[in-house]
Amino acid sequence: MDTPVERQRKPIGELLKEKGLITEEYIGLALQDQRVTKERVGEILERLGFVSQYDVAQTISEQEGREYLDVEECLPANETLRLFNLNVCLTNDFLPLDHGNGRVRVVTATHDVDGLIRLISRQTGLEPDVYQGEKGKIANAVQHYYFFLDNPVEKLLEREINALTADREEVRSPDNLINYLLQYAVKERASDIHIRPMDQSINVAFRVDGVMRPMFSLPPNLKRMTAALKMRAEMDIAEQRLPQDGSFTADILNTTYEIRGSTTVCPYGENMVMRLLPMRSDFLGLQQLGFFPEDMELLRRIFNEPYGIVLLTGPTGSGKSTTLYAAVRTLNLVQKHVITVENPIEYRVPLVRQTQVNVKANYTFANAIRYFLRHDPDVILVGEIRDQETATTALSASETGHLVLSTLHTNTAVGVIPRLRSLGVPSFQIAEALAGVVSQRLVRRICPSCKEPYEPEAWELEYLGRDDLETLYRGHGCEACGHSGYHGRTLVYEVLRPDADISARIGRDATMDALQESIDHRDDFVNIFQCAVRKVSLGETSVEEIVRVLGR
Numbered sequence: 001m002d003t004p005v006e007r008q009r010k011p012i013g014e015l016l017k018e019k020g021l022i023t024e025e026y027i028g029l030a031l032q033d034q035r036v037t038k039e040r041v042g043e044i045l046e047r048l049g050f051v052s053q054y055d056v057a058q059t060i061s062e063q064e065g066r067e068y069l070d071v072e073e074c075l076p077a078n079e080t081l082r083l084f085n086l087n088v089c090l091t092n093d094f095l096p097l098d099h100g101n102g103r104v105r106v107v108t109a110t111h112d113v114d115g116l117i118r119l120i121s122r123q124t125g126l127e128p129d130v131y132q133g134e135k136g137k138i139a140n141a142v143q144h145y146y147f148f149l150d151n152p153v154e155k156l157l158e159r160e161i162n163a164l165t166a167d168r169e170e171v172r173s174p175d176n177l178i179n180y181l182l183q184y185a186v187k188e189r190a191s192d193i194h195i196r197p198m199d200q201s202i203n204v205a206f207r208v209d210g211v212m213r214p215m216f217s218l219p220p221n222l223k224r225m226t227a228a229l230k231m232r233a234e235m236d237i238a239e240q241r242l243p244q245d246g247s248f249t250a251d252i253l254n255t256t257y258e259i260r261g262s263t264t265v266c267p268y269g270e271n272m273v274m275r276l277l278p279m280r281s282d283f284l285g286l287q288q289l290g291f292f293p294e295d296m297e298l299l300r301r302i303f304n305e306p307y308g309i310v311l312l313t314g315p316t317g318s319g320k321s322t323t324l325y326a327a328v329r330t331l332n333l334v335q336k337h338v339i340t341v342e343n344p345i346e347y348r349v350p351l352v353r354q355t356q357v358n359v360k361a362n363y364t365f366a367n368a369i370r371y372f373l374r375h376d377p378d379v380i381l382v383g384e385i386r387d388q389e390t391a392t393t394a395l396s397a398s399e400t401g402h403l404v405l406s407t408l409h410t411n412t413a414v415g416v417i418p419r420l421r422s423l424g425v426p427s428f429q430i431a432e433a434l435a436g437v438v439s440q441r442l443v444r445r446i447c448p449s450c451k452e453p454y455e456p457e458a459w460e461l462e463y464l465g466r467d468d469l470e471t472l473y474r475g476h477g478c479e480a481c482g483h484s485g486y487h488g489r490t491l492v493y494e495v496l497r498p499d500a501d502i503s504a505r506i507g508r509d510a511t512m513d514a515l516q517e518s519i520d521h522r523d524d525f526v527n528i529f530q531c532a533v534r535k536v537s538l539g540e541t542s543v544e545e546i547v548r549v550l551g552r
Helices: 004-009 012-018 024-037 041-047 053-064 086-091 113-124 135-150 153-166 175-187 220-232 293-303 320-328 365-372 388-398 416-422 427-433 458-464 500-507 512-520 528-537 543-550
Strands: 094-100 103-108 127-132 190-197 202-208 211-218 244-252 255-266 269-278 308-313 338-342 353-356 379-382 403-408 434-446 451-454 472-475 486-496
Touching: 012 024, 012 041, 012 053, 024 041, 041 053, 053 127, 053 135, 086 094, 086 135, 094 135, 103 113, 113 127, 135 175, 153 175, 153 220, 175 190, 175 220, 175 244, 175 255, 175 269, 190 220, 202 220, 211 220, 220 244, 220 255, 220 269, 293 320, 293 434, 293 486, 308 320, 308 388, 320 379, 320 403, 320 434, 338 365, 365 379, 365 388, 379 388, 388 403, 388 427, 403 416, 416 427, 416 512, 427 434, 427 500, 434 472, 434 528, 434 543, 458 528, 458 543, 486 528, 486 543, 500 512, 528 543
Parallel strands: 103 127, 308 403, 308 434, 338 353, 338 379, 379 403
Antiparallel strands: 094 103, 190 202, 190 269, 202 211, 244 255, 255 269, 434 486, 451 472
């Protein structure tokens, strides 16, 4: 067994290999790249998508004996932020959190922790308590918190609304209002912005962690903001009778977002929804998404099948694409040629050949699969199966020695069978090709800053089917979670790997009920509700949240 000293001397690549996260081939490729880029091996492994920043941070945490801290679950105190400045924090890769009693807590990703401790002690006279974090998250958090420390966006937004309201001649441009609105949405972690004309006002709401949250109202004369947004998204501003779609990009706090806009006509005017899609190169692993260890191993086996089709199912916005890319990380990207067609490309992985749908050029999901077969692929990732042509082409490709990964809209894992049948795929082909199905939902996580235990009520125990739970958890609401009691989301899911019996039943055109009954009798199958009950019992989410997402 390694002593602590011996372990600390090991390069990060060796430690990641010991944990089974990478292979010697990955290190070899990183060393080749290092001769050109002069980067650290760990940074190259992250950039190439072999490991996530979370993997590296956790490994360093174990190596150095520093506690890991997720900065996305922290709310730094403004008075502590003011002890430093933006440039000092960015240069030294740290985020100050809070201070008191002669000590200050910071989370860092620096390689020179001793130098950081000396810097903090010299600048503040406080003794630092240092935690390990992820480099990218820390940099984003520093940009985020220092920007809003100097630019209170709520006040700027209010000031701009007042100025535009007073501008009766409509000379003032609404561009600043739009920019502040986008910044406010990013600050609140919103995935969507809803601009909703009402009887005597325009209401603006954000969707945060999957739930709508009304934020503020505008006077009706500011409907010109919608016209300005339509211009940015290259819509026809003269058309106010028919729904329209468009998009534009915006740089917000050093991150590029694709903003997808959609309008529809309502009695009080045009309703507009904007989805904020950050163009990211970082991605989450299966563990961070919320998969249990035993299911992570099952997923690795499914996604490393040599051929067949693996489908991710669930409603829109349930994290299917994120799970797909977490699973792609489990593939040997050095030995396998992975090629994708997406709409849009949400995560960028250098060793994956990624392409994007272009309807005007007739580059559709189905056509892309046909082109891919000439490119010697091992794995084909198709963003979504939504029509008969894509379905039949994808399953045909999976029968010619390729692993096909895609998403489909169904409510359960077994629901993919009737869905594919409805798209014209014969049962025998489904039985032959289907390698695995993951059905998932996103539920809100209880905020760690205000999490508290309580004695469950009788209806909660009855709903869960558990009378042995003496304590459950909930968030009472705090500034960190916007007083919602929740911060971030985790997965509830079910994983189906068809065995010989299930495949035979599919081939014989068994009904969905018959298939579900057969699956439920398998000892190794845990359905989505059972997964949710386990997460409630572990204090990750609440009964109310499971009822909201899965129903009664």
